[in-house]
Amino acid sequence: MKKLILQNDSYRYLEQSFREWLDVQGYAPSTVYNLPNHIRELLHYLESKDIHNIKELNQKLIESYYQRLKERSNQRRGGGLSNAHLNKHIQAIRKFTTYLRRAGRLEIPEVNLKDEETEHKLIYLTEEEINELFKAVKKATGTYNKSAEVVEAIQARDRAMLAVFYGCGLRRSEGVALDVVDVNFDRSVLHVRKGKNYKERFVPVSKTNLKYLSDYIYDHRPELLKGSKSDALFIGSNTIKRMQGQSLFVRLKRLQYYTGNVDLIEKEIGLHTLRHSIATHLLKAGMKLESISRFLGHGSLESTQIYTHITGIRQEREQPFNNISNYDPIRLSEDEF
Template sequence: MRKLHLKNENYQYLEASFKEWLDILGYAESTVYNLPNHIRELLYYLEQNNINHIKQLDNQIIKEYYNCLKLRSNDRKGGALSNGSLNKHLQALYKFTDYLRQNGRIILPKLTIDWEQDDTGTIETLTPQEVKLLYKATRYYPRNVKHAKPEYFFEAIALRDCAILTIFYGCGLRRNEGYHLQVNDINFDRQILHVRKGKANKERFVPINKMNLNYLEEYVYDGRPILIKDKTESAFFIGERGKQLMAQSIAIRLKILQQRTDDIVLQEKNVRLHVLRHSIATHLLANGMPLENISRFLGHTSLESTQIYTHLIAQQDENL
């Protein structure tokens, strides 16, 4: 990060206020630290170009600044900034303009700067067929073998693993959202899942289709009561020891399902919980769901965060 010093007191205040805004919204500590540092570069650019009041800022100036950013060197590694670094600056720009709008400081049209293709490769997703293989793998539990636990215990584990796929794929929850999920957060009558504390402390309601509702009902009413020891436990996911299943253990269960499949291509993929979320987003978009609906479904704070899936669909089409 470049060590830039702002002389404009109004810009100093804006940077501090933006940081406080991110903190109040509940963003991660690293985000609260890094995004204002990126915005300091924008404010420094304004100073150097005699743009001394934030109300003079417009989208054209932001685009000119971003083009300069793409040309400047990486202070630590040399060469140009990586696409990943540029995307972090873009994230800061999109959030900063949101901050300016919401605080009434300046009303800017939505930015239309495309995200850079990630240097590490495209976003990993699964095909619908691969997702079906994971669901099928939940039924591959030990049978006709002497274990310390009876067969119905492993049947309960299978129902729980199926519920894991349903929450993170079928409902598109983030890892922490799924980990903190409570039994009472699912309203089976209304077919709605309540995410009480999503990213940036935002809550949302996620619709559940009939098939996914059946999977969740089977776990809650048939599987979970077998696993749980303390009847007062409110956590949705229960582990083999009868207590809340930890986030890392949920991720491990997904890896186990992946290895149970007989699909070599699937087994070689880096399947993570967030890959399930990416997958449902691309599948919904490919099936014609409007981008705005997918954005609400995922709990994105802005439509720009969802637009990455349109680029992903386009890349997949080009590879066909």
């Protein structure tokens, strides 16, 4: 609740310090903004209980505060807080207590709050729909004031984009940050240097996706550069600069439209949808959850569990991280080069 005012100087400092800690840890700007706002409500609750020292915070107080959250009204829409919103508060409390422990401000055990059940509305594409996106590449490139060479370069870049965000399951920011040198053709991996929370990882690449990347980098990317120099993998055809997430998103939406598939066109998709799609397809193909978690760069299995709800698959055994690159639903023979 952004309008709450904290009277305690130390609590105001804690809120700001927590915000700065999240930023240093590399969390998304939305997380850096929202989580401290949720924690302000917790600190305000402590003040209402005449508790003015964070060292007095304990599990019992957290549970009492959470029960109050479940009972309070939603000030915007009326009614109670949704389960999804309650889960955001739980996330904020977990991160805040982690911050308190790591900053040496309070010895407090892991928060014992169970996530509320929510309806999973995660959108993903079928393998057939992914194939349709690849096939739409030929149709989705406008030719106005563009040479045939530039048109072919844009098409190659679109295939490479799908190879990175679907074939390798990269996050939007990770794909934007890729440089040409991050594609290791000898080892068939992508080097993700700027992953979430600044974590690096190597992502295996299938033969088909390596082919798409090779065609783009060596045969067509120089056409987009027009003699200029850039380390960026994805280059804009007009600006000759690193493409940002919005530009890549626009290209994906254009491919979506040119599939001509009404059901696919009506889906609300983005670059992250491609990441959800490959994770779902890998799970359905028999990949173990632990391997998919490492492939996606998740910090824990909790983040990967969502895909078991989508597919209805439950897994118990761990398997080595050794066959992701063998999953290759897109065949070069299906493309019209």
